[in-house]
Amino acid sequence: MSLYDLIIIGAGPAGIAAAIYAARKRIDFIVITEDIGGQAAYSANVENYLGYQFISGVDLISKFEEHIKKYNVEVKENEKVIEINKEKDIIIVKTNKDIYKSKTLIIASGKRSKELRIPGEKEFKNKGVSYCATCDAPLFEGKNVAVIGGGNSAFDAVLQLAKIANKIYLITNISYFTADAIMQEKVSAINNVSMLKNTQVLEILGDRLVNGIKIKRENREEVINVEGVFIEIGLLPNSDFAVGVDKNKNGEIIINSKNETNIEGIFAAGDVTNIRDKQIIIAAGEGAKATLSVFEYLSKK
Amino acid sequence: MNRSIKVYSTPTCPYCMMAKKFLKDNNIEFEDIDVSSNRQAAMDMVQKTGQMGVPVIEIDGQFIIGFDKERIKELLEL
Numbered sequence: 001m002s003l004y005d006l007i008i009i010g011a012g013p014a015g016i017a018a019a020i021y022a023a024r025k026r027i028d029f030i031v032i033t034e035d036i037g038g039q040a041a042y043s044a045n046v047e048n049y050l051g052y053q054f055i056s057g058v059d060l061i062s063k064f065e066e067h068i069k070k071y072n073v074e075v076k077e078n079e080k081v082i083e084i085n086k087e088k089d090i091i092i093v094k095t096n097k098d099i100y101k102s103k104t105l106i107i108a109s110g111k112r113s114k115e116l117r118i119p120g121e122k123e124f125k126n127k128g129v130s131y132c133a134t135c136d137a138p139l140f141e142g143k144n145v146a147v148i149g150g151g152n153s154a155f156d157a158v159l160q161l162a163k164i165a166n167k168i169y170l171i172t173n174i175s176y177f178t179a180d181a182i183m184q185e186k187v188s189a190i191n192n193v194s195m196l197k198n199t200q201v202l203e204i205l206g207d208r209l210v211n212g213i214k215i216k217r218e219n220r221e222e223v224i225n226v227e228g229v230f231i232e233i234g235l236l237p238n239s240d241f242a243v244g245v246d247k248n249k250n251g252e253i254i255i256n257s258k259n260e261t262n263i264e265g266i267f268a269a270g271d272v273t274n275i276r277d278k279q280i281i282i283a284a285g286e287g288a289k290a291t292l293s294v295f296e297y298l299s300k301k
Numbered sequence: 302m303n304r305s306i307k308v309y310s311t312p313t314c315p316y317c318m319m320a321k322k323f324l325k326d327n328n329i330e331f332e333d334i335d336v337s338s339n340r341q342a343a344m345d346m347v348q349k350t351g352q353m354g355v356p357v358i359e360i361d362g363q364f365i366i367g368f369d370k371e372r373i374k375e376l377l378e379l
Contacts, residue, residue: 035368041315058318078371126354126366135314136354138337139347208351228353 003101004028006294007093009081010108010238012038013280014270016064017287018106023071025295029102031075032095037061038110039235039271040280044134049281060280081109081241084266091265104297106290107242107253107261107268111235111278116148120204121231128210129229133157136228142166145228146213148201150174154232155183161230162190169224171196171215204229237272248274259290267293304377306331309346309357316368317356323370327379 006029008018015031015038022029035041043057052060068075076095083094084105093100113131115121121129130136133147137160145165147157150172161168170177170187175198177184187193196217203214205223212225237251246254246262253261253268255275261268269290270283308324308331310317324331336343336355350357350364358365360376373379 037315037319041319044313058315062319062322078369126352128353130354132314132354135311135316138311138313139343139353139355141337141340141343209347209353 001099001101003090003103004030005102005298006104006106006291007032007091007100007102008106008108009033009093010038010110010270010272011036011068011075011077012108012110012270013040013064013283014110014272014287014290015106015108016068017284018108018269018291019068019073019075019287020071021288021291022294023068023073025291027291027295027298029074030100031073032079032081032093032100033075033077033109034080036065036075036077039112040283042132042134043280046280048279083241083243084245086244086263086265089265103301104265104294105267106259106287106294107239107245107266107272108270108283108287108290109238109241109272110283111237111271113231114234114236116201116231116233118201118203120206120210124204124206124210124229127208128206128227129204129231131231133160133230133232136230137161137164140165140228143227144225145169145230146171146201146224146226147230147232148172149232149234150177150179150197151232151234152179152183153234154230155179155187157230157232158187158190158193159183162192165228166192168193169196169226170194171199171201173200174198201229235271239272242266242268250274258293259286260293265297305359305361306377307334307359308332309334309336309342309359310355311335311337314355320356320358320368320373323368323373327377329377 008031011033079095085092144167146169199217205212252274259267267290269286271278
């Protein structure tokens with residue numbers, strides 16, 4: 001088995017930037033990733049990335065992909081990292097397909113949609129349960145749907161569904177909505193939305209497809225008939241495999257200004273880390289920084 | 302070889318766009334079925350696959366849920 005200088009986990013903006021910098025530094029490396037683009041692909045419109053006044057997430061990602069292809073980077077796609085270990089100076093990365101060895105590692109695995117973890121959620125995923133209103137909203141024409149969450153992404157889902165669905169229930173388990181005022185104003189102007197605060201969703205019900213949800217409010221349980229449930233309760237870092245790497249209470253990998261983690265040789269970049277701002281342009285910059293730190297680290301060895 | 306390839310998609314879904322781009326890049330002809338404007342097709346898709354999510358890719362009667370590049374490659378022998 002060959003020993004790489006660097007393995008990059010993830011191919012969102014952070015991973016791709018890290019890879020381009022690594023290719024230009026002639027570092028011997030591979031990228032391991034489940035998909036290309038990550039969360040950035042889900043951005044309908046990107047208007048704050050340099051060089052593009054307006055571009056869709058998908059188009060921006062395909063530009064990134066073109067850029068990475070120019071350098072003949074070896075990308076192991078559709079591959080999920082299960083475990084990382086460090087033995088002496090060697091980092092071992094175990095995936096669902098293979099085992100790889102490297103001197104350094106950049107974790108740029110990003111974030112994923114948070115799940116409610118209630119009965120029915122897994123069973124009815126893609127059978128009425130969706131984590132992407134942008135993708136699936138048009139399938140719910142004339143139907144009653146529920147949007148779970150109270151932040152910007154939940155309000156955005158409501159806006160996307162407003163003209164398609166018959167009735168929308170917007171449900172949050174706390175006493176207020178956290179979305180920006182401008183989003184709240186837009187949603188309150190819609191007349192087929194019913195907003196339920198202090199309401200817990202206990203279960204997603206259905207047969208072959210979703211046909212309702214069981215909710216609890218004011219200590220009373222009731223069933224609402226909906227055929228779609230859009231879950232928009234935020235994101236979770238993909239850091240579960242990084243056992244032994246220090247994380248904050250949200251599961252984000254703690255890094256210093258050089259993108260170093262607590263383990264020598266293991267670096268991290270982008271949305272999976274504790275950097276404050278989760279933005280495409282920032283993730284890309286962090287990816288570049290991480291590779292420059294790796295380069296410095298390898299040169300000293 | 303003449304193959305029947307359909308992509309059930311919506312205009313706004315990122316992974317639908319990626320799937321279509323992938324097929325185009327590999328010179329694979331396919332029928333793009335926009336389930337947001339074609340209700341009958343949407344109902345057919347749900348009926349045949351039990352799925353309320355896009356993309357769904359149909360290759361010679363076999364359904365692939367989501368943009369599963371490996372499975373597409375396998376079925377198309379790419």
